[in-house]
Amino acid sequence: MTNDPVSAPPAPPTPAARGRTVVVAAAGPGNGVDFGPGNSPSGTNGFLEAVRSGAAKIVIRGAFTVTAPTNLAPNVHIEFDDAALTLGANVNMFQAGGKNNLSFTGKVRFDGGRSAGFGGFGFLLNGCSDVLFDWQCDVANFAQSPGKFLINGNPQGTTGGRNLTFRGQTVTHDSTVIRLIDWSQVDISGVVTPPGGLTASVPLAPVAILSSGAAGPVGGISVHDCAMDGGGIQKMSGLVRIFGALGAGNIDGVKCNNLRLGNMIPIPSDGLADGLDVNHAVNVQIGNVTGGRCCDLVSCIASHAVVSDCVAEDCNGIGILVGDGGSQTEDISDITVRNCVATNCGRGLKFVNASGIGVAATQGTRTDRVTFENCKSHDTTGSSQKFGFGFGGGGTITNVRIVGGELSGFDQPIVNPTRAGLQVRGVAGASDSG
DSSP states (O other), rough: OSSSSOOOOOOOOOTTTBBBBEEETTTTTTTBBOOOOGTTSSSSTTTTHHHTTTTTTEEEEEEEESSEEOOOOEEEEEEEEEEEEESSSSHHHHHHHHEEEEEEEEEEEOOOGGGGTTOOOOOESOOOEEEEEEEEEEEEEEOOTTTTTTEEEEEBBBBOEEEEEEEEEEEEESSSSEEEEEEEEEEEOEEEETTTTTOOOOOOSEEEEEOOOOOOOOOEEEEEEEEEEOOOOOOOOOOOEEEOOGGGOEEEEEEEEEEEEESOOOOOSOOOOOSSSEEEEEEEEEEEEESSSOOOOOOEEEEEEEEOOEEEEEEESSSSSSSSSSOOOSSSEEEEEEEEEEEEEOOOOOSSEEEEEEEETTTEEEEEEEEEOOOEOOOOSSSSSEEEEEEEEEEEEEEEEESSSSEESEEEEEEEOOOOOEEEESOOOOOOHH
């Protein structure tokens, strides 16, 4: 299921199919239906036969159990007409390697076959380009096994994927919706959870964009307008997770905007699941991320970054955190945090930096040139949050400025056990220093 798909050469399109729409339905041919299980020698319910026909558009209608993979050709447009696809074998539903101009629209439900223990992806797209998902989708049961996702994209050899747009609305009950490795120019929106949030015992991050370095530098990642509730049981850190790798695997150009994330773990507890994780990245913009009841709402371990207008409440960890005291593995610098608010955070940090907003570095790494502008940190309970702003970790932190804003409800508004260089100017609740 994780191997690159082997694409059989497509049959030449039939003259009757060129340029027209073909329909696949469970009832099979007749009454406006071209393909179905009854005329599918490939065992794909007629999906592969429709692809090989060379049709301009393929309509998939009704309910199907998928027991064989469909290899996609270039320039395939599939429209789901109130379709329901259930995984019925250890296969991928649709797969393509190095193909371009693929689009998926309409209304569809996907079931990953968890109750039967099947493994496989809904879509395995390796090294493809110009891919569009613009649909109304409901997905469940793609999270029972590690590495089981609705949409999985990898490089094809050393060629990364490019230009993927994912929009419309996708409701995930317990599943990773999209996981991409070494893809550039990616735009993702419309991922939501139903009332009550995710339900899997060990759910994975619904949106994960990663870089391994195998395909060289990647970038141009945008995740926006999503609303996800972890259901109070999330085990994977990051409902939205954007992770590069050292060196050539760094992701250059990340935008995360208008995200509502939270309710991943009990508060207070020792749970360490974050809302948004951005790591090994440069040129990052994070804005209007709201939520709480997680560890850190926003964890930014990236250089040349701006974090603005984020609001965190009731977090086990730091509501808005630059750097990290345990997982940071490279130096970061030039980060601005602006107009952010944290209330009643740090509730699971009993002996360390129990703060609403903070900066950190792991032993052997440096966090440098960080400015906090007009940020506010409050404790309204009198006990949950020890400090307004804090420094943490065993690494080196230098050139930190806190300008404007407010720290209220604390005996000690700023804690700086690392004795990092700090300048404070015009902060209500704290004296100017540095």
